[in-house]
Amino acid sequence: MELRDYRAEVDTTRELVADARAGLTASPKWLPPKWFYDARGSDLFERITELPEYYQTRAEYRILERYAPDIAERTGVDSLVELGSGSSSKTVLLLDALRKNGTLERFVPSDVSHAALRGALSRLSVDYPEVDLHAVVGDFETTLEVLPRANTRMIALLGGTIGNMDPWQRDRFLRQVRGALDGGEWLLLGTDLVKDPERLRRAYDDGEGVTAEFNRNVLHVLNRGLGADFPVEEFVHCARYDGRRERVEISLRSPRAMRVWLDEAALAVELSAGEEIETEISAKFRYSGVRTELHEAGFELIDWYTDRDRDFAVALARAS
Secondary structure (H helix, E strand, O other): OEEOOHHOOOOOEEEHHHHHHHHOOOOOOOOHHHOOOHHHHHHHHHHOOOOOHHHHHHHHHHHHHHHHHHHHHHOOOOOOEEEEEOOOHHHHHHHHHHHHHHOOOOEEEEEOOOHHHHHHHHHHHHHHOEEEEEEEEEEEHHHHHOOOOOEEEEEEOOOHHHOOOOHHHHHHHHHHHHHHHOOOOOEEEEEEEEEOOHHHHHHHHOOOOHHHHHHHHHHHHHHHHHOEEHHHHOEEEEEEEOOOEEEEEEEEOOOOOOOEEOOOOOOEEEEOEEEEEEEEEOEEEOOHHHHHHHHHHHHEEEEEEEEEOOOOOEEEEEEO
């Protein structure tokens, strides 16, 4: 078992300063969603996945529960790489299927949260003592650069995380994944599907307010990491569905005009009453769009697995 922390080699304060400067001086203002995920943010997201409004996790779990054996038999991979793995709660279905298929040798979970990976590894090492566990604390790009060699690998990005990227970012990411794989290797991609707008909105604005706390956590990160003075609890969590772009847009709304000081960045941010800071998008997909994006990045869509209600899909693609 190995855990390599590539984030420890990065000056995270400098990175946070750069992102805060770029996003909070833009018009409209924005912040990258990667800063949600400190230890508290990771815990909050795990709570979100259990909420009744947040159907994605349950739908994807049902898909993997039903089709993981087919995926294992079709691919025959000996190494599974999961980007943004978190607790790897759904991934065990793939691990079990690959082990039963007799091919599994290595699992490479990757996440920006050291705490989430450490917790996952402690459980996985007990349940899969025969599997080489090679965990990577880092972002997607770092993980793709340090992928261990294997006979046949499959990279998995589950949970609809691909939807957090703009179209140009998705194209760049999928091309990076293709560049990290050899021809004939595999990609498993979870995608949330277009559906009733109100149902989509509720998935990001739950009745308990957990998603709102998760959203506001990015301001806690700025306060702690950059000595900022955001009045965090005053900010209003906003989630709306853009039907034209078929995506949920999430932001934090300033309740009043204010001036926020970020000490480490030596930056003053002026916010007007009602002004919003975009913190995340979550694009929703259709079969034809996913197939096209995969093809343009150098993948062939081999199969498209959905749950009974067609809420969610898992795409199995092979590097051309």
